[in-house]
Amino acid sequence: MASTLFGDCSTSSAARLLPLHRHTTISLLFRRLLPQSLPRQLGPSRTPTSLRALSFPYSTSSSPSPAPPAVASLAGEASATVIDGKAVAKKIRDEISAEILGMKEATGVVPGLAVILVGDRAESATYVRNKKKACGHVGINSFEVHLPANSSEEEVLKYISEFNADPNVHGILVQLPLPSHMNEQNVLNAVSMEKDVDGFHPLNIGQLAMRDREPLFVPCTPKGCMELLHRYGVNIKGKRAVVIGRSNIVGMPAALLLQREDATISIVHSRTSSPEEITRQADIVIAAVGQANMLRGNWIKPGAVVIDVGINRVEDPTSPRGYKLVGDVCYEEVCKVASAITPVPGGVGPMTIAMLLSNTLASAKRIHNFH
Numbered sequence: 001m002a003s004t005l006f007g008d009c010s011t012s013s014a015a016r017l018l019p020l021h022r023h024t025t026i027s028l029l030f031r032r033l034l035p036q037s038l039p040r041q042l043g044p045s046r047t048p049t050s051l052r053a054l055s056f057p058y059s060t061s062s063s064p065s066p067a068p069p070a071v072a073s074l075a076g077e078a079s080a081t082v083i084d085g086k087a088v089a090k091k092i093r094d095e096i097s098a099e100i101l102g103m104k105e106a107t108g109v110v111p112g113l114a115v116i117l118v119g120d121r122a123e124s125a126t127y128v129r130n131k132k133k134a135c136g137h138v139g140i141n142s143f144e145v146h147l148p149a150n151s152s153e154e155e156v157l158k159y160i161s162e163f164n165a166d167p168n169v170h171g172i173l174v175q176l177p178l179p180s181h182m183n184e185q186n187v188l189n190a191v192s193m194e195k196d197v198d199g200f201h202p203l204n205i206g207q208l209a210m211r212d213r214e215p216l217f218v219p220c221t222p223k224g225c226m227e228l229l230h231r232y233g234v235n236i237k238g239k240r241a242v243v244i245g246r247s248n249i250v251g252m253p254a255a256l257l258l259q260r261e262d263a264t265i266s267i268v269h270s271r272t273s274s275p276e277e278i279t280r281q282a283d284i285v286i287a288a289v290g291q292a293n294m295l296r297g298n299w300i301k302p303g304a305v306v307i308d309v310g311i312n313r314v315e316d317p318t319s320p321r322g323y324k325l326v327g328d329v330c331y332e333e334v335c336k337v338a339s340a341i342t343p344v345p346g347g348v349g350p351m352t353i354a355m356l357l358s359n360t361l362a363s364a365k366r367i368h369n370f371h
């Protein structure tokens, strides 16, 4: 039924962004409605759709020329603000570049990130390549170890202890998943918590879970989700938030972060019955499942803010790669119900990498006492 109402998310998703002329019309409307300031609050407030849909990233630092809104509402057809992770991530990378330059000039220190990749998973290799490229752009030195899939756990541990002791390395990332013969816990425990820029060390996760404690690092993907909510002025305090997925690297820390900001959280997982009844109550939904297009339009409360972490490959003969990426959220249905939504690609993914760079810089600053 949902597909007749909202479109078809069974296999693929339709064009994401509205045509340019719609854009232009709404940009003008935006200027007329909001001549001075950017709206600070998005989401399930009483804000009329025309205003809600016109919010876009604002920064707490003064930003002279904010990007134009990507999508806005049309008469009779509400459409959510597209939360532009790609644009926000670029802004953050620019800020990081400037800080790294300043630090280098003042102290001679250049932040360094070490990445350990085990095996030949094409996806993992792509992520590692992208991280390396991003480091290069902002001026972070990258160190990479690529081990064959049949390497021993001891070999991985040996590289970790070398990087732990290396003063040029401020962040260490072990690309997951590891081959199944390795014990992921042993490996993650071995990374010095002072260099744990992924935020996966049990002591960092433990601090994240405890009141009045501060972890040294927060996991990059959930941190990126929160950064998007902040930069788009989404009110979190007292709101109902639902996180779908409870993994150590995304769902669980995302729920902890929302809770730390005074949201009332529910976590939905594979054993949850009637998940849609729970998500329908949420003002904020973070989906981190790994199931293409799972969240349909009728799972979402009108006006909710939806963050789609999922990265799923679906077959697409029209693409040169033979596949395209879609999220866990049926975008074309949900964008008609939500007040704001992240696209896939171009939403949370680029933010994950920006947060990794940010954590690496923060680590170098802490180690060298540069503030």
Ligand SMILES: NC(=O)C1=CN([C@@H]2O[C@H](COP(=O)(O)OP(=O)(O)OC[C@H]3O[C@@H](n4cnc5c(N)ncnc54)[C@H](OP(=O)(O)O)[C@@H]3O)[C@@H](O)[C@H]2O)C=CC1
Binding pocket: 221, 244, 245, 246, 247, 248, 249, 250, 251, 268, 269, 270, 271, 272, 275, 288, 289, 290, 291, 309, 310, 311, 312, 348, 349, 350, 352
């Ligand atoms: N954009 C980015 O930067 C990143 C994106 N990702 C993407 O996010 C998604 C999730 O990643 P990750 O957390 O590592 O995945 P995991 O497979 O580790 O965890 C998936 C979670 O989803 C739950 N789940 C699975 N099926 C259902 C279902 N039908 N209904 C409700 N819950 C379900 C699982 O429940 P249970 O615990 O019961 O098994 C589990 O908690 C993936 O698509 C991944 O590619 C991941 C990292 C970064």
Ligand SMILES: Nc1nc(=O)c2c([nH]1)NC[C@@H]1CN(c3ccc(C(=O)N[C@@H](CCC(=O)O)C(=O)O)cc3)C=[N+]21
Binding pocket: 126, 127, 130, 173, 174, 175, 176, 177, 198, 220, 221, 311, 325, 344, 345, 346, 347, 348, 349, 350, 352, 353
């Ligand atoms: N130790 C560790 N830390 C991680 O943070 C980690 C990991 N292991 N293993 C795998 C997951 C996945 N992940 C992504 C990062 C960026 C994008 C990203 O940039 N995605 C682009 C699309 C990229 C493309 O086109 O393929 C986007 O969404 O726009 C996606 C996924 C980090 N992970």
